[in-house]
Amino acid sequence: MRDLNDYQDQYVDYPFEEILVKYRKKKIIEILRHYKPTKILEIGCGYDPIVMHYDNFDEFCIVEPTSRFFENATRLLETHDQKHRILIRNEFLENDTDFLKDRDFDFVILAGLLHEVESPSIMLESVRKILNKSAILHINVPNAQSLHRLVALHAGIIENISELSDFNERFQQNTVFNLKQIKLLLDQNGFEVVDNGTIFIKPFTHSQMQRLIDLKILNDVVIEGLFNATESLPDLGCEIYLNAKLK
Numbered sequence: 001m002r003d004l005n006d007y008q009d010q011y012v013d014y015p016f017e018e019i020l021v022k023y024r025k026k027k028i029i030e031i032l033r034h035y036k037p038t039k040i041l042e043i044g045c046g047y048d049p050i051v052m053h054y055d056n057f058d059e060f061c062i063v064e065p066t067s068r069f070f071e072n073a074t075r076l077l078e079t080h081d082q083k084h085r086i087l088i089r090n091e092f093l094e095n096d097t098d099f100l101k102d103r104d105f106d107f108v109i110l111a112g113l114l115h116e117v118e119s120p121s122i123m124l125e126s127v128r129k130i131l132n133k134s135a136i137l138h139i140n141v142p143n144a145q146s147l148h149r150l151v152a153l154h155a156g157i158i159e160n161i162s163e164l165s166d167f168n169e170r171f172q173q174n175t176v177f178n179l180k181q182i183k184l185l186l187d188q189n190g191f192e193v194v195d196n197g198t199i200f201i202k203p204f205t206h207s208q209m210q211r212l213i214d215l216k217i218l219n220d221v222v223i224e225g226l227f228n229a230t231e232s233l234p235d236l237g238c239e240i241y242l243n244a245k246l247k
Helices: 005-011 015-035 067-077 120-130 147-154 166-170 179-188 206-216 219-230
Strands: 039-043 059-063 086-089 107-111 136-142 193-201 239-245
Touching: 005 086, 015 107, 015 136, 015 193, 015 206, 015 219, 015 239, 067 086, 120 179, 136 179, 136 193, 179 193, 179 239, 193 219
Parallel strands: 039 059, 039 107, 059 086, 107 136
Antiparallel strands: 136 239, 193 239
C-alpha cells in the first residue's frame, strides 16, 4: 500500500522532478488548448494544480487524496480569478465516483499517477464510471523506452529497460510502461487511444540531470531544447502521454 505521507515528502525533496513537472504541465496545457474542454477534472494535483495555469473553462474540479497537497491547493485557489468555478475535494477517486459521475466532465487529467497505483485497472474502472462517451482522458506515465533508460541498458547499468530504478522505488512507482503496454492496458479496460507521444528528452537520471544544472552545464535554453527535441525523437521522451476515449 502506498504511503502518501512519505510520497509528499519525496515529492518536494527531488529538485529535477520540479522541472519535469513544469514541462508535463506545459504539454497538458497545449493539449487542453487543442481540445478546448469546458468541464475539467484533475485527479491528483500535486503542489501545482493545472488550473493555476489555465483559465478557459466553465468548471474545474480537483480530487486530491493527500492532505498536504489538498491544503496547499486550497490556499492557491483562493487567489484564482475564477475560484467560484473551481471545486476541490479531499478524496480518493474510487471513493468519490458517485459525486463525480453527475458532473459531466469532458476532459479528465490522470497525469503522473497510473504507474504509482497497485492496480491500474481498478483506477481505470473508477475513471470509466465518471467519463461520458465523448470525453477525453489524458494519461501521462514514465516511458520504459526513454533515452536515459536505453543509455543505461547499453552501458550495462540495467539488464532490462522496464526494471524499477531507485527513483521509481523512492516515489513508490510500481510499473514502468512502454507504449505498447499502456495501449494494451487501456484497450483491456474499455478505452481507445486518440493520440499519443512522449515528453522531454532526458539523457541521464534525475540526480545526474540535477547535477548538470547545479554545475551550470545545463541552462534554461538547453532544457527548453530537450522539451522540444521530441519533435525529432518522438519515441524517446522520458514520459509517455496518451489521450483516449471510451470505446
